[in-house]
Amino acid sequence: MKLKIGIYWGAACGGCDVAILDTHLKLLEIAAAVDIHLWPIATDFKYSDVRAMKDGFLDVVMFSGGVRNSENEEIARLLRRKAKTMIALGACAHLGGVPGLANMYTREDILRRAYLESESTVNERGILPQERSTVDGVELELPRVYDTVKTLEQVVPVEYSIPGCPPASMQIYSALGLVADDMLPKKGSIIGAGERALCDECIRKKSEKTITKIYRTHEKLPDAETCFLEQGFICLGPATRSGCGSRCIKSWAPCRGCYGPLDDVADQGLKMLSALASVIEPKDEQGINAVLDMVVDPVRTFHRFGLAASMLRRRKA
């Protein structure tokens, strides 16, 4: 019997959906093996269709995007009830992703910047989005923007996560294969990714690292063969799960950590900081601090995709 699946997005960009479409001809195999019952980017099912399903009707839901507002949470809870297996698809559902960087600010900071202060905004009456508003005698509703971006797992139980921003298309294809063949690992596992650090699969040459200075990309041209970190460019390879196919590295861009931490690592950013501190010369505290001070924007460098899932989680109010 065909698997019944739903695909949904919360606070997302649609890149995970495109990664599914980017399986190209394999998409035909997927389409032959599953019946799609929700996929806003590609099909016309409504929330009312989902509400009408019996609980547990869907075999699998793949949910991309984090939980940023009350609609994201409502649909996450609804789909959780309808799904036998819930998969967090991509860095945002898995770790909060780039939109999780909003946790450096408050809800009010964000609303003010977007709707009142931005150079391209015309809002003479200073109106901010309202959860309920009456316009010409009719009532309209909008979701509430939350103060804190949450990962999917911080809102509903999640069986599996497929990491990446976006996940590599063939990794989604193989993860769906695990579902179709009833070969899923134990609940709570990461699927569609490697089990080693990205460094272990990196094509660049590594030797004993010693870092005395940290460079920004415009300050020095990296050579074509040597490990970025050894050359002084921050690269999150040591603290990041493999499985992406080294897409960024092959494009001459150091890793920013979208595949998230390895198993049993509580905080990817702190793991990276620890890895970095261990290769800095000189070894005394003052020397290490002097080099670390060269990192311009530590939170958005070490927690680029994982701030919402990290121990920091958000700026204190």
Place this chain on the structure above:
Amino acid sequence: MKRIAIDPITRLEGHGKITIFLNDDGAVDRAYLQIPELRGFEKFVEGLPVEEVPRVVTRICGV
């Protein structure tokens, strides 16, 4: 007035809903398009090192 909700609107990138109000004759009296999402890129790219901006704003829309 009768109210028709198209929620979500589909086959596009992003979130949106349309609410239509019909008058007593069943004709459209008015219709509203609402965008129920905000992530806050406007705020959280402030102060980001300029060389990192392309790696962040590419996540505004992945389609």
